[in-house]
Amino acid sequence: MHWNSVGEFFAMGGYALYVWGSFGACALLLVAEPFLVRRRLNEVRRNLARERLAEALDHNMDHISR
Amino acid sequence: MNALLATVRRDLLLALRRKSEVLTSLFFFVIVASLFPLGIGPEPALLKKIAPGVLWVAALLSTLLGLPRLFAADHLDGTLEQMALSPSPLALLIAGKILAHWLLCGLPLVLLAPLLGLQFALEGQTLFILSLSLLLGTPLLSLIGAMGAALTLGVRGGGVLLALLVLPLYIPTLIFGAGAVEAQSAGLGVEGHLSLLAALLALAVFFAPWATTAALRIALE
Amino acid sequence: MNALLATVRRDLLLALRRKSEVLTSLFFFVIVASLFPLGIGPEPALLKKIAPGVLWVAALLSTLLGLPRLFAADHLDGTLEQMALSPSPLALLIAGKILAHWLLCGLPLVLLAPLLGLQFALEGQTLFILSLSLLLGTPLLSLIGAMGAALTLGVRGGGVLLALLVLPLYIPTLIFGAGAVEAQSAGLGVEGHLSLLAALLALAVFFAPWATTAALRIALE
């Protein structure tokens, strides 16, 4: 452990912009991507569910009209 | 006026339907601008010196690349015929098409140019002038390009002929545009160059749609 | 083999019928190469330094400009379908089309480049290396370009997507080609660059027609 204070840790020996710029970008994108994928998956599921509901309604209508 | 907006809406919709189109026009700009350092070598001082010219030529070429498509599709499938027979004045519809072309091919370049300028190690103020010169210059490129596209419509060997016709007309724009950026990075005044660009633009806005319309009517005969 | 020659003959005939085509492709090369002095300013030392890069980029762009037309016309009017159903192997016909493309868009550049090089104040030996590098490089551009053209055939936003796909693949050719000329004008050895170009070319000659054919079959489905 070679950091004497939190401030020193964040200063990164004068390279703060570069080190945190890199790690920050990685963190941001690596967190954002799973969320986007998750949203896509949920959306697909929602659409499928809606389609099946519509199909079920179609069937009901068929029964009634018959 | 409604008809103009309708054309713009239609062309934007068509472009969005080809999702990739908007993005890829940008990518072309980026890639062309990046080709030069590859061909010329990585010396930063040299790169900085040629940056305004390279970026402007890249903008010009990526506008040029989109030009043949400006009327060709509408011509081939007969939509242009229908436009010529439409009750709305043809010049208005054509102005709409040119505006849409600029929104799709010109505006993105203006927005992206500063980023590419960074790659070539340009500074803040110069980047600003670069964007400004492109903001005045790219509509001019679209307007002039439209005339060329209309003139070469349906002509044999159109695409390359178009380049041949249009590039000479682009030269003043290029000289004043790149000149402004160079003047700025050399610490000289830029108003002269920029006001010439603005004057050319004003002229073209009034003149180009009519010329384009006339050329299109001939192409349809 | 006969079928290959027949395709070449046919494409040359078509190009001659559009007389302007052969000439204008050349003109494009000339104009792009001449735009740079305009955009960058007339300093001779600077121009000489950027000459190899500029000429190579111009060659690359003027090849690129002709690519979308490589298969598009044959696709639209159904000739490509007929070729796929012809008793002759499709790969052979396609190889013929690529060869014709090089004869029309590549070879003229090779022949004209030394003249343009003079404009940029290059010397005799360097001019020779410039032509040699283009002689090895332009067929490579046609072969790689054909793959891209086939992949984007009939695809929405084809023209620009094509540039997006093909330009990255052109980069090695550009680096070695322009590199050879630069090395020569810097007085270094050029064999390394040229033999790499030749190796790439050999690879592409065997591989590209097949890949192109496969991509075309997909486009026809």
Add this chain to the structure above:
Amino acid sequence: MPAMLKVSRLACSRGERQLFADVSFSLAAGEWLHVQGENGAGKTSLLRLLVGLSPADAGEIYWRGVAASEADFHRDLLYLGHHAAVKDDLTPLENLCLSAALDGIHLHEEAALAALVRLGLRGREALPVRVLSAGQKRRVLLARLLTRPAALWVLDEAFNALDSGAVQLLGALVGEHLARGGLAVLTSHQPLPLPAGKRLML
């Protein structure tokens, strides 16, 4: 009845070939003209000349008694040619709405949908036109007949590529148009399901 469209002594040549030299006819409200002739006789050329897409060598065209070039002819005219004139990347619905917008007409989506359904494109409204069959593409174009009010219909081989049901339907549409007092100029190599009209043999 007064003639709405009057054409006198039109002449047209292509290359060194004189296609026709002395075409005159007139149409009153509710009348239609069947332009007939072999392949290459000059039917398409005549129609393009009539709507003003190419200039005539000689002759005049009058619309409601005024020379067509001066009259507000375009507003009354609907021309559908050999070309599909639809965008492959758009859906039939979008195609219809946008071409109305270009004509300066505001078209409600329901009206557009109704036109497409009438033309048997139910279930295809939302597919890109690219994937439609040859006949379906023609139908998308023909839907404009229902959405764009125009007194004069000029249709060049509109019956091509249509199945027999669609031929009947188009016949009925033209019939209704005539009954409303419209005019039509048609070309076709097939017999048409229409009451007898004027005939012009090229």
Add this chain to the structure above:
Amino acid sequence: MPAMLKVSRLACSRGERQLFADVSFSLAAGEWLHVQGENGAGKTSLLRLLVGLSPADAGEIYWRGVAASEADFHRDLLYLGHHAAVKDDLTPLENLCLSAALDGIHLHEEAALAALVRLGLRGREALPVRVLSAGQKRRVLLARLLTRPAALWVLDEAFNALDSGAVQLLGALVGEHLARGGLAVLTSHQPLPLPAGKRLML
């Protein structure tokens, strides 16, 4: 007579739509098949599948008893589709000679000229195809029927845009082909001037 072309249980779907699921037929020498159906029924799709331009979802195609993908099928096959497949900038004569060359056939100019004349293009051989009328363009394409020997003709709406004389002529050509022991698969919305053949309703 043994079947030369045998198709069994072909299936094809486009998008989510199943166009057909179980198409089987066989043709012997001298027989022809009329594929019928409404616009969008899947006729063009079936023909493209048959000639191998697009893959089938299921089913097999045999030519002379061998699977078509392995047989030397292309040599025996002539497919003319919706497309014109002629170059606008070339003359009819050049178009014909060059497409023969691509098929690996050497075509004498007289033979090509004779074919064009038979199709009523006398006087048009040396004009660029661009200026020809719609029907004349189709005729240029159809001239290939006379210059390219093939046992199986697959013609998609070949009767479109033709005038009645040309329709008769094409009927006669197909008739001769059948009489020589050829096979043909045709689509058309019009009644055809041909002896009754097999029919397939999609």
Add this chain to the structure above:
Amino acid sequence: MTNMNLINWFRFASPQSFYPLAGKLVPLFWTLALLFGAAGLWVSFFVAPTDAQQGEGYRIIFVHVPASWMSMIIYLAMAFWAGLGLALNTRLSSMMAQALAPTGALMAALSLWTGAFWGKPMWGAWWVWDARLTSELILFFLYVGFIALQSAIDDPRRADKAGAILALIGVVNVPIIYFSVKWWNTLHQGSTINLTRAPSMAHTMLWGMLLMALAFWMYSIAVSLMRLRAIMLERERHTEWVKHALE
């Protein structure tokens, strides 16, 4: 015998049997990714010593190198699956390729970004036109091209095949990236991981890098599997198994 194996493999390769399996694998890989990531971050910030020449700036290596490696590995995997899909016409492998592409593009972008943020302090420039940097940029463009091409074709089967051809053509670029530092002498650092030679870096640094690389690897698998599940549902929405899969 081999025949049996092949049949087995095909059965396994069908989307309906892989969908639930992928669902079970995703949490597993997330856990691994988090574990390796935590350990890797610990090593990279608190165990690894300060570099003699570069000071603290060198710590960028702990994200730069994993991102660079993954961008190449993912490309190879994508090309492999795409090629398999082209050759055997298996639906699943094409979907795998499609699922991998965006993550690969992300990794390439991160490699470029972190490289630029490293280059500024070390070389004094955000960007230089050196062979490795350029070839990595090409890799990024190849990913973007692959995605753009696939999204531009609406028939999925056609999109798969066209994408596969592009992916296979682009494979040439990967060895170029890897060997660029060897073939051309450039600014960029050469490979430190070398089987024939002892690692030239301090062991702790090496460990940090490896841990982070593993974390990135697990992350990539987890995200791609999630995306794969979404793609499977989208593409097969009309099949019976999807209806049951949702229950």
